[in-house]
Amino acid sequence: MKKVPPFLILLFFFSACARINNSVQKEFGDDSNYFLALQASENGKEDEALRLFKIARKKGSRLIARRSAEALTMLGSVKERVSSSVFLAENYGDDAALALACRELFQHGEFVSIIKLTDKCSLESSKNEIIKYRMQSLAQKKDSRFEAEFFKWFVSRPLSSEHLETYGTYTAYLNEKNRNIDAESEKFQKNLNKRSLLESQLAPVNGNEDDKKSERLAIEPEGGFETLLDALQEAENPEKTIIDYRILVYHRSYIPAFSQIDKIFTTYENRGDEIDNQLLSDIGKATLYGTNDYFASARKFDRMAANLSREKAYYAYFYAARLYDKAGRYPAQTVSRFRSALESTDEPMQFDNCLWYLLNFQLRTSTDDIISTLTKYGSQIHDSEYFDDFFESLSILLLSSHRWQDFFKVWRQTNSNFSDYTAGKYAYISGRLIEEGLAQGTDDLKTRQALEAFTEVLNKPSSLYYKVCAMERLNVSDPELIKSYLFKKGIPNAEIEDRGAGRLLEGYAAFGFPQRLYSEWLANRKNFSIEDSIKVSNFLSKCAENNKDAVYDVQSLRIAARCFESALGETPEELLKLNFPRFYRTFIDKACKDFNLPEYLIYALVRSESFFDAGVTSNAGAMGLTQLMEGTADDEARKLKIGENYDIFDPETNIRMGSHYLASMIERSEGNNELLALYAYNAGLTNVRNWGKRFRNDWAATGRPAHKPVGISMDLFLESLPFAETREYGRKVIAAAAMYAYLYEGKLPGDTVRELMY
Known part of the structure; x- marks a missing residue:
C-alpha cells in the first residue's frame, strides 16, 4: 500500500x-x-x-x-x-x-x-x-x-x-407429505376392496392368470402395496419425536421433557443408532431439572455410563455428578463422577466445563480439596479466562476465612494455567500477604519473596490495576521503567501483511463516512495494526469534538480500550491517552475547582461509571455520565439550586451533580477517605460503614497492628469486599485515576495509588 x-x-x-x-x-x-x-x-x-x-x-x-x-x-x-x-x-x-x-x-x-x-x-x-x-x-x-x-x-x-x-418449514413439509399419504391410504383401501372383488370374480370365470394380473396392476399404486404400507408406517416419524424433544429442552420445559426420556431411548433403539451427544446432554438437563429423585436418577446415569463409549460416557458421568450434588448427601460420589467425566473427554470445552463445576462444588466443601484438584488438573485448563470467576470466588473465600497460606499455595504451588488477569491478581495479593506476615511463602527472605511477586506482576501482561499497585509497592520512579511496565505487554504481534483493512478505514475517513468506521473496525479488528486503530480512534474523537456527537466519543474510547487490552508489544503513548481521554474537559475542570476535587478522580469516575456515554442508563436505573439514580439526582438538584426541570442526561448538569455528590461522600467517609467515598458512591454509604466496622473487628482478632481506616490495609480490604461489582469498580477507578494523573499531570502512578490507598 x-x-x-x-x-x-x-x-x-x-x-x-x-x-x-x-x-x-x-x-x-x-x-x-x-x-x-x-x-x-x-x-x-x-x-x-x-x-x-x-x-x-x-x-x-x-x-x-x-x-x-x-x-x-x-x-x-x-x-x-x-x-x-x-x-x-x-x-x-x-x-x-x-x-x-x-x-x-x-x-x-x-x-x-x-x-x-x-x-x-x-x-x-x-x-x-x-x-x-x-x-x-x-x-x-x-x-x-x-x-x-x-x-x-x-x-x-x-x-x-x-x-x-x-421448524415451521419442517412441520409444513411433513404435513403435506402426510396428506399425500392419507390420500394414498384412502385410495389403497378402495383398491384393496376392489382387488378382493376381482379375485373372487375373476377366478371362477376363466382362471386366466394373465388377465387377473393385468387387472390387478391397473389398481395397484406405483411400487406396489408393500411400498405404500412402508410409507404409512414411516408417517409415525420417530425423527420428529426426537426433534420435538430437543425443542422442549431448549424452552426449559424440563418436567414434560423428563417424562419423555424413556421414549427417546426406545426411539433410538428402534432406529438401531447410538444416541447423539446433544441428546445425551439434553437428557441430562431434563433429568437435573425435571426429576424429583436426584439419587435414583444419579444411579441411573451411573448404569448408563457403563454401556456407553468413552466419548458419550462423559455426559453420563457429568450429570451423575451434578445429580449426586443436588441429592445433597453424597460428596464422595459427586467428586468421583466429576473426575470420571474429566478422564472421559478429550474435548477442551467439556474438560473446562466439568472442572469448573467440580471446583465450584469444592468451594462449598473444602479448600484443601480445591488445592488438590488444582494441583492435579490446573495445568490442563484450556480456556484460562473461563475460570476467572471461580478464582475470584476462591480469593474471597480464602481471604475472608484467613486461609492466607492457602492463597499462596494456590498461586505458587498448584501450577494452574491462570489467565493474565488472575495471575497478576494472585501474584500481587500473595506478595502483600507475605509483606504483612500473613503468609510464609518459601524459605527465602520475606522481603525478597514479596519483591519477586510484585516484579512478576510488572513483567507479565497482568491487569493495569495490579501493575500500578505493584509500582507503588516497589516505589518505581524511573521514567523509563514506568514506560516499559505500562507501554509493553508480552510478545509483539506479527506484522500485518495485508494493509487492505487499514486502507478501507482511511478511505472512510477521507471521503466523509465516519458512521461506517466503528462497525468496520469491529468486523475486522484482528486485521488492523495498532497504528490503524489509533488513527480511527483519533479521527472519531475529532469528529465528536467538531460535530458535538457523543456517539463518536464512545466509539473512539471503545476502540482504544479494546486495542489496549488485546495489543501485545510496544504500546504508543497516544493509544494510552485515547484510552484515557478527557472528554467534557470544560465541565469537569469547573466542577473539580468548585468542589475541591482532583481532576484525575472525576475523569476516572466518569470513565468507570459510564465510559463517557452521556445517554446511558444502567439496569438499576442509574443515568448519565456519572450514573446518578433519580432520587440522588433530585437531592443534588435541590442542594445545587439547579431547579426541578433539569435534564439528567445533559453532560454539564450530570457532571456537576455527580461531582458534588462524591464530594459529600468524602466528607461523610471515615477520615475523609476518597477511596471509601468511591465505594460509597457505588454501593451506598451504609454498606461501606458496616464493612469498615466488621473488618476492624475481624482484624483486631488477629492480634496484628491495625491499619487506618478499616483495620486491614486498603488493598486487601478491596479484595475482601462482599460485592463483586464494588470490587471491580474499585480496581477500575484506582487504575484509571493513576493513569489520568500520570498522563496529564506527570504524577507517578505509585504516588496516586498511595494517596488513595494509604
Whole structure:
C-alpha cells in the first residue's frame, strides 16, 4: 500500500461531512471508485453507484473489492442482484459471504442456486444462518435430502433461533407429505376392496392368470402395496419425536421433557443408532431439572455410563455428578463422577466445563480439596479466562476465612494455567500477604519473596490495576521503567501483511463516512495494526469534538480500550491517552475547582461509571455520565439550586451533580477517605460503614497492628469486599485515576495509588 501523505491524514480532523477533492481521489486510485459509489448511492444515483462498485470489485484492493461485491448484492435489477450474490459466494466462499449471498438469493426465490452453493457446507459446523437457507430451499424444491439433513442439523449441535425458525418449514413439509399419504391410504383401501372383488370374480370365470394380473396392476399404486404400507408406517416419524424433544429442552420445559426420556431411548433403539451427544446432554438437563429423585436418577446415569463409549460416557458421568450434588448427601460420589467425566473427554470445552463445576462444588466443601484438584488438573485448563470467576470466588473465600497460606499455595504451588488477569491478581495479593506476615511463602527472605511477586506482576501482561499497585509497592520512579511496565505487554504481534483493512478505514475517513468506521473496525479488528486503530480512534474523537456527537466519543474510547487490552508489544503513548481521554474537559475542570476535587478522580469516575456515554442508563436505573439514580439526582438538584426541570442526561448538569455528590461522600467517609467515598458512591454509604466496622473487628482478632481506616490495609480490604461489582469498580477507578494523573499531570502512578490507598 502507498503511504498516505500528511495532508490526507489531516482530513481526519475535519468535519465528518467533508467531501473529497481531486487530490484525495488521485491518492486512493482505483479504490476511490468504492467511496465514490457510496456517495452516489447516498445521493440516489443508483446507476452511477452500480458502475463504480463494479469497477471497484474488479480493480480495488482486497477488502475494498469485497465490500464492493457485497454492496452489489443489494443494487440493480433482480437479475443483477442474483448474479452479484452468486459471484460473492463463489469468489469469497467464507461463512460471512455465503450468508449474505443466501439471504439475498432467498428473497428472490433462487432456491436451486442456494442448494448448489451450500452443497459442501457442514451441517455440524457451518453458520446456522446458511444452513437455515439451505433447509428452506430444499423444502421449497421438495428435495428428497431435506428430512435427513434437517434431522442431522437438529441433533448435531446446540439449538439456535435459526433451528426454531426452520421448524415451521419442517412441520409444513411433513404435513403435506402426510396428506399425500392419507390420500394414498384412502385410495389403497378402495383398491384393496376392489382387488378382493376381482379375485373372487375373476377366478371362477376363466382362471386366466394373465388377465387377473393385468387387472390387478391397473389398481395397484406405483411400487406396489408393500411400498405404500412402508410409507404409512414411516408417517409415525420417530425423527420428529426426537426433534420435538430437543425443542422442549431448549424452552426449559424440563418436567414434560423428563417424562419423555424413556421414549427417546426406545426411539433410538428402534432406529438401531447410538444416541447423539446433544441428546445425551439434553437428557441430562431434563433429568437435573425435571426429576424429583436426584439419587435414583444419579444411579441411573451411573448404569448408563457403563454401556456407553468413552466419548458419550462423559455426559453420563457429568450429570451423575451434578445429580449426586443436588441429592445433597453424597460428596464422595459427586467428586468421583466429576473426575470420571474429566478422564472421559478429550474435548477442551467439556474438560473446562466439568472442572469448573467440580471446583465450584469444592468451594462449598473444602479448600484443601480445591488445592488438590488444582494441583492435579490446573495445568490442563484450556480456556484460562473461563475460570476467572471461580478464582475470584476462591480469593474471597480464602481471604475472608484467613486461609492466607492457602492463597499462596494456590498461586505458587498448584501450577494452574491462570489467565493474565488472575495471575497478576494472585501474584500481587500473595506478595502483600507475605509483606504483612500473613503468609510464609518459601524459605527465602520475606522481603525478597514479596519483591519477586510484585516484579512478576510488572513483567507479565497482568491487569493495569495490579501493575500500578505493584509500582507503588516497589516505589518505581524511573521514567523509563514506568514506560516499559505500562507501554509493553508480552510478545509483539506479527506484522500485518495485508494493509487492505487499514486502507478501507482511511478511505472512510477521507471521503466523509465516519458512521461506517466503528462497525468496520469491529468486523475486522484482528486485521488492523495498532497504528490503524489509533488513527480511527483519533479521527472519531475529532469528529465528536467538531460535530458535538457523543456517539463518536464512545466509539473512539471503545476502540482504544479494546486495542489496549488485546495489543501485545510496544504500546504508543497516544493509544494510552485515547484510552484515557478527557472528554467534557470544560465541565469537569469547573466542577473539580468548585468542589475541591482532583481532576484525575472525576475523569476516572466518569470513565468507570459510564465510559463517557452521556445517554446511558444502567439496569438499576442509574443515568448519565456519572450514573446518578433519580432520587440522588433530585437531592443534588435541590442542594445545587439547579431547579426541578433539569435534564439528567445533559453532560454539564450530570457532571456537576455527580461531582458534588462524591464530594459529600468524602466528607461523610471515615477520615475523609476518597477511596471509601468511591465505594460509597457505588454501593451506598451504609454498606461501606458496616464493612469498615466488621473488618476492624475481624482484624483486631488477629492480634496484628491495625491499619487506618478499616483495620486491614486498603488493598486487601478491596479484595475482601462482599460485592463483586464494588470490587471491580474499585480496581477500575484506582487504575484509571493513576493513569489520568500520570498522563496529564506527570504524577507517578505509585504516588496516586498511595494517596488513595494509604
